[in-house]
């Protein structure tokens with residue numbers, strides 16, 4: 001039997017559930033990746049870091065196959081048309097793939113499956129992205145959880161070693177390179193309408209394993225250090241988990257070797273990832289509006305001028321500006337900073353969280369609809385199990401607590417380089433006794449204390 005293995009957000013061979021099943025059930029496997037024109041045409045920025053990450057990761061996969069005399073088909077097009085076409089051309093009887101939980105992907109896969117059915121070709125998809133998916137962890141009344149801690153407790157109660165078992169595959173079954181006729185794709189970003197761009201995090205499988213390896217010296221300190229962004233105490237694995245250059249089972253297996261509080265808390269973060277995926281599946285309205293529907297009535301001020309300043313890192317709040325400038329440069333932001341800038345946008349600038357969510361969605365290298373939406377709705381107090389609306393982060397206090405020396409701020413706001421560790425968090429308070437000329441750095445665009453009260457009033461109303 002010949003099968004097609006259709007890679008999407010699972011860009012690895014090892015511990016890939018669908019590939020492992022294909023290996024078991026087929027004599028020959030044709031690995032395929034399609035640059036989905038429907039997704040790519042929607043991307044405004046033609047130097048998109050995500051496309052570069054995928055591109056480089058695929059290149060590495062292809063190289064590994066080629067080193068073994070095997071090939072991979074990489075094309076650009078609409079999978080609904082291309083997958084059935086390819087199956088017929090190569091006489092494949094089955095398509096293997098891993099399940100995707102986002103609405104667009106669900107609908108696309110249904111269409112692919114229907115088209116294949118007309119030719120009696122099977123479509124099989126497998127759980128791979130998560131340990132537990134949409135309906136695996138439910139309350140005793142079969143309803144989804146909407147609060148994280150009981151979800152996590154149930155998750156931990158249900159899990160056992162068998163869920164972390166790693167899946168192998170058989171390289172010998174992959175299609176020999178000479179049998180692959182129509183790999184139209186000649187490894188140039190221009191061919192899919194994009195330009196090359198630099199990446200902060202190295203793409204590909206080798207880089208993912210490197211990241212994991214480097215995190216082994218940090219995981220035991222994760223509980224104490226994870227919030228101090230200048231210390232780089234987190235794993236930087238979010239893009240790798242997003243594009244599947246590492247599997248979720250590998251991440252858990254790695255963490256299970258450690259018995260520290262740090263490892264326990266890190267695993268909780270991986271469970272948050274599954275929690276938000278489950279929420280998006282059961283409450284698809286969150287893609288368009290607030291989880292708490294009454295929050296759709298909030299009359300955000302939505303001042304365009306403030307939004308532009310937030311995006312560019314010109315708010316006059318050093319921690320916000322440093323975080324946003326770093327984000328614009330790299331496409332990545334530390335979790336604590338994501339929470340601080342999201343809280344600031346919504347509760348200090350009184351701008352609809354959806355605008356910030358969209359800006360992140362366009363620019364985040366690790367963009368994942370469910371986690372991004374969950375993170376924004378948590379920060380804006382509109383989500384399930386969210387930050388209460390009356391708890392408003394004070395940007396200066398957050399800055400003093402999590403960047404005490406101002407090292408991070410100084411890296412990204414060179415205008416403030418001469419400030420000392422006291423002045424750096426709100427330099428205009430000290431403008432009279434500063435030896436620094438602040439004229440290059442903007443004045444704060446709002447007063448936190450006033451805005452905080454306005455935000456609380458908006459929510460109450």
Ligand code: FAD
Pocket residue numbers: 226234235236237238239241242266269270272273274276333334335336338339342360364366367368369371372373374375376379
């Ligand atoms: P670590 O601290 O090493 O955590 C390990 C892994 O756990 C991460 O790689 C990630 O997969 C998962 N994780 C950690 N924190 C969370 C969380 N709060 N929610 C869900 N999963 C989590 N994460 C994304 O992967 N994609 C997004 O688009 C995204 N958008 C966010 C938007 C906002 C406003 C906020 C507040 C958070 C967002 N997060 C998102 C969650 C979190 O910020 C990132 O996962 C984390 O910063 C990635 O860094 P890391 O890999 O070093 O994380």
